[in-house]
Amino acid sequence: MAEEHFKVVGTWGTGAMFPEHEAPLWTVALPQASGGAITADIQAMTDLGLKGFETVKLLQTGVYDAGFGAYTYIASGDPVFEGIDLALVSRSSAENRKLVEAYEPVVAAAFEQIHGVKLLASYPFPAQILVCRDEFTGLDDLKGRKIRVYSTTLGDMAEGLGGVSVTIPLGDVVPALQRGVIDCGVSSGISMYTAKWQDVVKYVYETPVSAGIAFLAMNMSRWNGLDADTQALIQAEADKFVDKAWDALADSEAQGIACLTGQGEECRYGEPANMKLVAARPEDDPIRKQLLADFVLKRYADRCGEACTTRWNETAGAVVGVEARP
Known part of the structure; x- marks a missing residue:
């Protein structure tokens, strides 16, 4: 395996995800799995003075080799990305994961076609x-x-x-x-x-x-320039990173409530x-359903268009049992 050094941008340095999951993927897991062949420098976007909207552009231009970001930051550019993290759609982390996995091929194709970057992982922040x-x-x-x-x-x-x-x-x-x-x-x-x-x-x-779904992506030229063994190793470790992020979700959400309320x-x-x-x-449930159907899903369908909405209904919507209609 050839030696490779990567320049990586993470998400918020003030939260738990960056120090506990994102940075260790590049500074611990990948170096260990590669026997030291893969190394990386990673900085949180907040430490770099970035707001998050710039991450995909920095990957496109090759300023960074790889980067983590929230899907909501790129959704304004094309509503296809909104579909992985719509408000009020999922009621549990298990349901969320099914939705993400069903819809991920759609956003992976959109990442490549629209932004020219390789999607490696989709993972959850605490709800x-x-x-x-x-x-x-x-x-x-x-x-x-x-x-x-x-x-x-x-x-x-x-x-x-x-x-x-x-x-x-x-x-x-x-x-x-x-x-x-x-x-x-x-x-x-x-x-x-x-x-x-x-x-x-x-x-x-x-x-x-809302769910709070994020992504890990890589500059496509950088990805294509890696040998097959390196690509396979990075993807395997990214998959493990995703599993750990989902596994940690319940604890992170419980910690949020514990720290805010003392309960x-x-x-x-x-x-x-x-x-x-x-x-x-109990009276909140019909309100939530009405909000989802008449505002969240309807407006999403209006923005997304017929073909985009059909893809969402056949993938994400199908696994959670809801349908977007304009």
């Missing part, structure tokens, strides 16, 4: 949850509230709830909450905790509203906050 500064009792209690979102599909959800969707970077959320620019926000529990949202928000909704297990990231957990109610 995305909803928090608010002021008290709320359920999904029907969010009308008129300004909700921080980071994707079009979450914006559809917020507007379906009667709220106002506001797109703000993670690092700007706390001052925006303090100034009243927003009332609520969506992110993963650990990301919220490490970004200190708990200093401002006091209520957290129990049921996740459940011990928070490993510091002193727990004392946010109030807003339990999902």
Whole structure:
């Protein structure tokens, strides 16, 4: 096996995924599996001053050999990528994984055709949850509230709830909450905790509203220039990385709630906050279904077009039992 050194960009340095999963793939797993033939330098996009939207462009141009990123960051360029992480579609991590695996061939083809990069893996961040500064009792209690979102599909959800969707970077959320620019926000529990949202928000909704699916991709020329053994090894280790990320999901989500509310297990990231957990109610379920059908899936179908929507229905939609209709 030839010696190869890679320059890699990761996701958020403030969260758990980068130090616990993304970086070790390139600095521990691949060097060990290759007997030292594969080495890498990896930096989090936040340490580089990047917002995330730039990752695919940096891979296209070869500035980085490989990179991790959230699908939501590239969905605005083509709605086909939205389909792997639509708000409210999945109700469990097991269902999420089935959806991702069913739809992954579609986004892999789109990565190559649209961006000219090789998709190596799709993996989950902890589920995305909803928090608010002021008290709320359920999904029907969010009308008129300004909700921080980071994707079009979450914006559809917020507007379906009667709220106002506001797109703000993670690092700007706390001052925006303090100034009243927003009332609520969506992110993963650990990301919220490490970004200190708990200093401002006091209520957290129990049921996740989105999955938070990310990708690992490589510059296509760099990939094609590797020998077959190196390609096979990288893909095998990427597959193991995906399994570990799914296996760690339940613990990460439990830690998010523990750190934000002080309930459940011990928070490993510091002193727990004392946010109030807003339990999902039976009356929230029909609201969720109506939001999914009339706002999330309908608007996605409108953006995606007939052929794109048909592919989604035949793959992702089929495994979770829902259908997108314009």
